[in-house]
Amino acid sequence: MLSEKEVLEKAKSVLEIEKAGLEEIIKNLDEAFVKAVEMVLQTKGRVVVTGVGKSGLIGRKIAATLSSTGTPAFFLHPVEALHGDLGMVTPEDVVLALSYSGNTLEVCELVAILKKRSIKIISITGNKESRLAQLSDIVINGKVPMEACPFNLAPTTSTTACLALGDALAICLFEIKGLGSEDFRKNHPGGSLGERLKVKVREIMLTGENIPKVFQGTPLKEAIKEIDQKKLGCVLIVNQFNALMGIITDGDLRRIFLKYGIIDHLKVEEVMTKNPKTIQDTALAYEALEIMEKHLITVLPVVNFEGKLIGILHLHDVLGKGTFKFTV
Secondary structure (H helix, E strand, O other), X not given: OOOHHHHHHHHHHHHHHXXXXXXXHHHHOOHHHHXXXXXXXXXXXXXXXXXXXXXXXXXXXXXXHHHHOOOOEEEOOHHHHHOOHHHHOOOOOEEEEEOOOOOOHHHHHHHHHHHHOOOEEEEEEOOXXXXXXXXXXXXXXXXXXXXXXXXXXXOOHHXXXXXXXXXXXXXXXXXXXXXXXXXXXXXXXXOHHHHHHHOXXXXXXXXXXXXXXXXXXXXXXXXXXXXXXXXXOEEEEEOOOOEEEEEEEHHXXXXXXXXXXXXXXXXXXXXXXXXXXXXXXXXXXXXXXXXXXXXXXXXXXXEOOOOEEEEEEEHHHHHOXXXXXXXX
């Protein structure tokens, strides 16, 4: 039985290996990826994603991401295709085939048949000398230094790399087409993710007495009481005109105690983080979530165009406190 320390060390080791794999993918990214983007943009049909095993599971996710970001796509299992589903593929489609070895029998057989029908083939593989690579019009290099599996067998780093390349392809296409959050929302009209995108900040923000706030000049001890009472993990500091001046979070408090020890003499303005990230109440909840994810924060003050505090948004309010279930 591994100790807690050993478990954490092993987990970090796996993540470091996968990180190194992504770094290798980034280093080797070349004009083949650009050509793949151009080919998909030019096609009048859909992107048919195919693969078996772990690559097949990754392929399903890539197809879903492409579709949700404005590029029509679907997943085709090679075995099912060879037993009747080939009719789903039209001459106007482009195929995205996934196989790390590049020699997966079912995938290569399917691609060979489609190749004879003059259908364009893009592949993501770790073996540029493989049969799949030879059958492909464009080969995206998915080679990684090693799998995270201790025996270098179980697909781990390689599937992470393939997934990341699929995401990169989808987002490049999304941005080149000039699509935005409204287009994304149209592809999720019935799901909770779509609902999240439709909600405006003013509809879910906390206001009035629910806002944890104190004025400049307030002793830090009093601010801590406000943090404890409002239970949002922070307190906002405003001036006499209710303009937002700064923020103190639970994390800040830990650092303050380590630095000062005794805090009796401290005022909030001496230790607050000035000019915190903010959002206006007319923005979409989707935009708020983007800011939170980008800056790794869980609360977002809401201000008007004059910079005056009118509300606060917590990550839980954006996500519906457990009511949202992500479908992508």
